[in-house]
Amino acid sequence: MENLIGLLIAAPLLGAAVLLCGGRRLDRVGHWIGCVLAGASFVIGVVLFAHMLALGGEERTLREHLFSWVPVGGFQADVAFQLDQLSMTFVLLITGVGTLIHVYSTGYMEHDERRRRFFGYLNLFLAAMLLLVLADNYLLLYVGWEGVGLASYLLIGFWQHKPSAATAAKKAFIVNRVGDMGLSIAIMLMFTTFGTFAFGPVLASTDRASEGVLTAIGLTLLLGACGKSAQVPLQSWLGDAMEGPTPVSALIHAATMVTAGVYLITRSGAIFNASPDAQLVVVVVGAVTLLFGAIVGCAKDDIKKALAGSTMSQIGYMILAAGLGPIGYAFAIMHLVTHGFFKAGLFLGAGSVMHGMNDEVDMRKYGGLRTYMPITFVTFGLGYLAIIGFPGLSGFFSKDKIIEAAFAKGGTEGWILGGVALLGAAITAYYMTRVMIMTFFGEKRWQPDAEGNEPHPHESPKSMTIPMIVLAFGSVFAGGLFSLNEAFVKWLEPVTSFEHGHSPLSAGAVTGATVAVMVIGVALAWAQYGRRPVPVAAPRGSLLTRAARRDLLQDDFNHVVLVRGGEHLTRSLVYLDHTVVDGVVNGTAASVGGLSGRLRKVQNGYARSYAVSMFGGAAVLIAATLLMRAV
Amino acid sequence: MNPVNYLYLSALLFSIGAAGVLIRRNAIVVFMCVELMLNACNLAFVTFSRLHGNLDGQIIAFFTMVVAAAEVVVGLAIIVTIFRSRHSASVDDASLMKL
Numbered sequence: 001m002e003n004l005i006g007l008l009i010a011a012p013l014l015g016a017a018v019l020l021c022g023g024r025r026l027d028r029v030g031h032w033i034g035c036v037l038a039g040a041s042f043v044i045g046v047v048l049f050a051h052m053l054a055l056g057g058e059e060r061t062l063r064e065h066l067f068s069w070v071p072v073g074g075f076q077a078d079v080a081f082q083l084d085q086l087s088m089t090f091v092l093l094i095t096g097v098g099t100l101i102h103v104y105s106t107g108y109m110e111h112d113e114r115r116r117r118f119f120g121y122l123n124l125f126l127a128a129m130l131l132l133v134l135a136d137n138y139l140l141l142y143v144g145w146e147g148v149g150l151a152s153y154l155l156i157g158f159w160q161h162k163p164s165a166a167t168a169a170k171k172a173f174i175v176n177r178v179g180d181m182g183l184s185i186a187i188m189l190m191f192t193t194f195g196t197f198a199f200g201p202v203l204a205s206t207d208r209a210s211e212g213v214l215t216a217i218g219l220t221l222l223l224g225a226c227g228k229s230a231q232v233p234l235q236s237w238l239g240d241a242m243e244g245p246t247p248v249s250a251l252i253h254a255a256t257m258v259t260a261g262v263y264l265i266t267r268s269g270a271i272f273n274a275s276p277d278a279q280l281v282v283v284v285v286g287a288v289t290l291l292f293g294a295i296v297g298c299a300k301d302d303i304k305k306a307l308a309g310s311t312m313s314q315i316g317y318m319i320l321a322a323g324l325g326p327i328g329y330a331f332a333i334m335h336l337v338t339h340g341f342f343k344a345g346l347f348l349g350a351g352s353v354m355h356g357m358n359d360e361v362d363m364r365k366y367g368g369l370r371t372y373m374p375i376t377f378v379t380f381g382l383g384y385l386a387i388i389g390f391p392g393l394s395g396f397f398s399k400d401k402i403i404e405a406a407f408a409k410g411g412t413e414g415w416i417l418g419g420v421a422l423l424g425a426a427i428t429a430y431y432m433t434r435v436m437i438m439t440f441f442g443e444k445r446w447q448p449d450a451e452g453n454e455p456h457p458h459e460s461p462k463s464m465t466i467p468m469i470v471l472a473f474g475s476v477f478a479g480g481l482f483s484l485n486e487a488f489v490k491w492l493e494p495v496t497s498f499e500h501g502h503s504p505l506s507a508g509a510v511t512g513a514t515v516a517v518m519v520i521g522v523a524l525a526w527a528q529y530g531r532r533p534v535p536v537a538a539p540r541g542s543l544l545t546r547a548a549r550r551d552l553l554q555d556d557f558n559h560v561v562l563v564r565g566g567e568h569l570t571r572s573l574v575y576l577d578h579t580v581v582d583g584v585v586n587g588t589a590a591s592v593g594g595l596s597g598r599l600r601k602v603q604n605g606y607a608r609s610y611a612v613s614m615f616g617g618a619a620v621l622i623a624a625t626l627l628m629r630a631v
Numbered sequence: 632m633n634p635v636n637y638l639y640l641s642a643l644l645f646s647i648g649a650a651g652v653l654i655r656r657n658a659i660v661v662f663m664c665v666e667l668m669l670n671a672c673n674l675a676f677v678t679f680s681r682l683h684g685n686l687d688g689q690i691i692a693f694f695t696m697v698v699a700a701a702e703v704v705v706g707l708a709i710i711v712t713i714f715r716s717r718h719s720a721s722v723d724d725a726s727l728m729k730l
Contacts, residue, residue, distance in 0.1 A: 607725070
């Protein structure tokens with residue numbers, strides 16, 4: 001059974017190799033190769049899952065040692081996989097949702113002439129993400145981590161003929177590099193502290209290291225997580241990443257990429273548990289991001305960017321939960337999985353809408369689409385109900401647990417975090433209702449474009465609607481199934497450990513509050529967008545709205561502080577180099593040159609001047625001799 | 632007569648020769664001044680030989696004469712060669728270390 005673990009990664013990797021090296025002769029079948037290999041990986045995942053269920057709770061960790069990668073003295077890096085409950089959850093999410101997105105892409109990318117290449121990149125993305133979650137040491141995880149970064153770069157910039165897409169891809173890559181640096185420093189710190197970077201030994205021996213070192217490792221790990229998961233302060237790439245084709249957005253936001261940060265923090269739980277300071281920073285980052293993303297999501301008129309803000313906010317919830325320690329890890333992962341279902345569904349729905357609307361993304365030019373696209377409307381609507389936490393749907397169970405865990409943090413912190421999480425839930429309900437109303441309700445607002453082509457909204461082909469329907473089922477039922485008898489928590493408990501939090505509020509009160517704020521959010525959005533017609537041109541809006549439209553000035557902040565600051569720093573360093581360093585070198589050269597110029601004049605070639613120096617020298621010698629004698 | 636006076640004469644001749652070497656430009660005159668300096672030295676050697684009552688100084692004087700004769704041969708040959716190529720015997724013209 002263990003031998004199958006390698007195959008999980010090998011299948012999509014083979015797909016990527018075949019599709020990217022196969023050339024044009026594969027153009028007609030390439031997308032099916034991609035789907036089949038992604039599906040094969042999912043099937044292997046299910047087989048392993050079934051095998052794992054048959055084992056006892058503590059024996060469910062499967063290992064496969066492939067080969068020794070870098071055996072140098074005390075430095076042992078192995079290519080070895082570890083499949084435990086946490087990895088298994090990710091494997092099923094990645095391959096399951098990933099396969100659905102592959103199928104969807106066969107319809108969505110039908111008219112793109114570079115479709116084969118697109119599927120090659122998608123397969124590469126899956127392979128890298130699987131490597132990331134299956135690695136049994138941090139160095140191999142880092143390989144997958146970088147692979148994910150590469151694949152996201154290739155996919156975000158897939159339409160690289162558009163300058164905006166090329167720029168967005170570069171931005172995502174560069175911002176991710178900052179986070180990657182954090183992760184690589186964390187790995188180096190681990191190696192110097194523990195002498196190894198395999199999960200088992202590192203996480204089992206956290207008591208050997210001082211708390212300061214553990215805090216440093218935790219914070220650098222968090223920096224890495226912030227980059228991949230688009231958390232403040234490294235969040236700026238996520239909105240621009242919408243330049244990629246919509247299935248890519250779904251893949252990045254639901255199954256791969258942004259979930260990597262949550263995985264990293266949950267996997268390294270032992271390090272964070274031992275360092276309360278690092279944990280505090282994690283929850284603060286999560287809480288700030290959850291509000292940040294939600295506020296940005298409220299102001300965007302671009303349907304994909306509104307959803308991107310929402311992802312940022314939901315990942316904020318997960319990071320917040322992961323920062324709470326053993327009371328939160330399981331819920332972070334549970335929310336991650338339910339979010340994987342409904343966010344993939346929402347993005348695929350958005351793609352379906354765009355597909356029918358000539359790639360228009362401005363929600364102000366949608367309206368009343370529910371009659372034109374009934375299947376998209378229903379599946380998107382179910383995803384919508386799930387994300388706002390409508391009682392009984394997936395998002396309700398997972399988000400409610402996170403809010404409860406936040407209150408259970410205890411003390412003032414608990415109240416603040418719980419309040420922030422509740423506020424986030426209200427804003428989530430508001431912006432998602434806004435998206436829903438602007439897209440599917442009200443009057444139709446679309447007009448002919450510049451060339452006079454009026455969009456003819458129509459339902460998407462089956463290849464696109466079927467994945468959406470499957471995901472809608474997940475959005476509805478996953479949360480309930482996971483919460484049944486606390487099945488999900490018990491499943492993860494051997495890996496992440498679990499403690500029941502002691503919330504100052506009763507579970508019923510938290511649930512009531514969650515539902516109440518959701519209703520308030522929905523009502524506010526309905527009052528603003530449902531009761532009166534939505535203007536086609538965006539109103540000027542308040543100061544906050546305008547700031548939120550510009551992603552709360554994150555790019556401006558980065559530009560002023562980092563770009564300008566960097567430029568000034570570079571310029572002053574260049575100035576320093578020119579004046580001081582070059583000055584010393586050039587000054588030495590010039591003074592030696594000048595001195596030699598002077599000395600050269602002595603060598604004038606006249607015999608008598610040489611004679612003078614000879615006589616002078618002799619006179620000095622004689623005088624010196626006489627003087628010495630006299631003394 | 633006090634032999635020390637010969638030493639004074641020797642110093643005088645040496646100074647005249649040295650001054651000539653430094654001041655004059657004609658290579659022949661410079662050459663003759665060099666000879667004058669050599670001979671001033673010879674005079675000093677012989678005088679010291681007389682003062683000390685042994686023959687060492689006189690022997691060295693002979694050596695000096697031999698060296699001077701050899702030097703005259705080489706020196707005059709150089710001067711004649713320079714004169715042929717430059718039509719001048721001025722030492723200042725020969726300041727470039729080449730013909």
